[in-house]
Amino acid sequence: MALLLKNAHVIDPQVGLDETCEILIRDGKIVEVGHDLDMPKGVERDLGGKIVVPGLVDMHVHLREPGYEQKEDIASGTRAAAKGGFTGVCAMPNTLPVCDNAVGVEYVKARAAAVGKCRVYPSGACTQGLKGEILSEMGDMAAHGCVAFTDDGRGVQGAGMMRRVMDYASQFGKAVMVHCQDDDLVGAGQVNEGVVSTRLGMLGWPAEGEELEIQRDIALCRLTGCPLHIQHITTKRGLDMVRAAKAEGLPVTCEVTPHHLFLCEDDITDEYNTFLKVNPPLRTAEDAKALIEGVVDGSIDAIVTDHAPHTEFEKNCEFELAPFGMIGLETSLALMNTHLVSTGKIDWNRLVQMMAVAPREILRLEPVTIAEGSVADLTVIDPDLAWTVTSDGFASKAANSGFIGAELTGRATDVYVGGYATLEDGEIVE
Ligand SMILES: NC(=O)N[C@@H](CC(=O)O)C(=O)O
Ligand SMILES: [Zn+2]
Ligand SMILES: [Zn+2]
DSSP: OEEEEEEEEEEETTTTEEEEEEEEEETTEEEEEESSOOOSSSEEEEOTTOEEEEOEEEEEEOOOTTTOTTTOOHHHHHHHHHHTTEEEEEEOSOSSSOSOSHHHHHHHHHHHHHHOSSEEEEOBOSBGGGOSSSBOOHHHHHHTTOOOEEOTTSOOOOHHHHHHHHHHHHHTTOOEEEOOOOHHHHTTOOEETTHHHHHHTOOEEOTHHHHHHHHHHHHHHHHHOOOEEEOSOOOHHHHHHHHHHHHTTOOEEEEEOHHHHHOOGGGOOTTOOGGGOOSSOOOOHHHHHHHHHHHHHTOOOEEOOOBOOOOHHHHSSOGGGSOSOOOOTTTHHHHHIIIIITTTSSOHHHHHIIIIIHHHHHTTOOOOOSSTTSBOOEEEEEEEEEEEOOTTOOSSSOOOOTTTTOEEEEEEEEEEETTEEEEETTEEOO
16 A cells, blocks of 8 residues: 655755655555655655654664563563654663574564564674673574674673674674673772762772773774674763774774763762663763764764663662663654754754664664665654653653653654554554
8 A cells, every 4th residue: 555745854864855745655665755746546644844754773772572571572662662763673682591592583583573563673692691701603693684793781801702703793794782891890880980979979880991892892893804883882082982993994883872962970869860870871971071072073873772671679779789771762862852953963864864874884784765665664753742751651661761850852753664654643553
């Protein structure tokens, strides 16, 4: 059946599109983009006042299935993704069991096909059980469709092991995505090491614990030629290292989360809000400002949420006992619009580049463009819709957001995956 999207402002920097026009979709693909299009039979949608962009992809999401379904599962996590405007997410492998072989990859694919509300691109672990000791079955996982490799949740401690991971990954044309954390230096650190950790009386997680691994992995990228993607970068110095690597021509990219852009260590007060306990930790206000500059100047490639759901009982405890992580799928787009687009710091083209184009490039996915022949994965945004983040408003099973109470502007209203609506007028299509 055909579908005609009308009257929306269509934005796609890949094809230089930034105007009001119509999009005709048939059999899951875009068949025509233009004005006064002819559609003999089908459904028309009037999207006046809305923006249509290539479907957003969040390349860093913890769906928790298999093994931690009390926190989230593939059904609930992809519902949250649809609500947030995403047509696809890259699932992290720190499940139970860890996704470190082809069976794990096939399980995620099968569950996503059965119950998913968006596309799910599985990533595979670099090392068995994320232990950093023995390589995982990387070739087998690549053959079964894992899109990249990562031990996210942990840093790969040994440089020799990391070198082997990168040697292998590059043979399969996949990127290695790294959670940079030197365990010996970070120890049991809870929050950024500095004035705030001292004031709150908590063990510090020093910036150097992240920066040392960023520097090491850039050196290993130079040695192996393997594409390297730095996950959830948090510091100004770390970002400068990425800038220098890019200037040298190395295949290095990086991502940042909205919570590291719009929150900082000063937000952790004597209320000890465990929703603000994330890994890597919220850094200084100066770091957050530098990261925003990186978003503006193009040094940061992708916006990701690192959606890390946890149950109420796991977070409702002493700060030191709570697990690291906050959810993000349902607030990311609105936070980016509220703080950066509507304030004029970036435009929609830049946002689309970071939330739709770059993630597909880094994961080596087929590009989605608003042009004839492309798969019809599209996100429709109401840029003016004002709403407040509330703990009972999430499609996710979890509510551990650091932004509860925030007043935001902009939200996805409709999402199309392969031409089918997964979100319509803000409601998930059942
Ligand atoms: N980011 C977090 O604070 N937690 C993540 C792990 C991770 O992304 O490192 C999780 O799995 O809960
Ligand atoms: Zn991580
Ligand atoms: Zn993560």
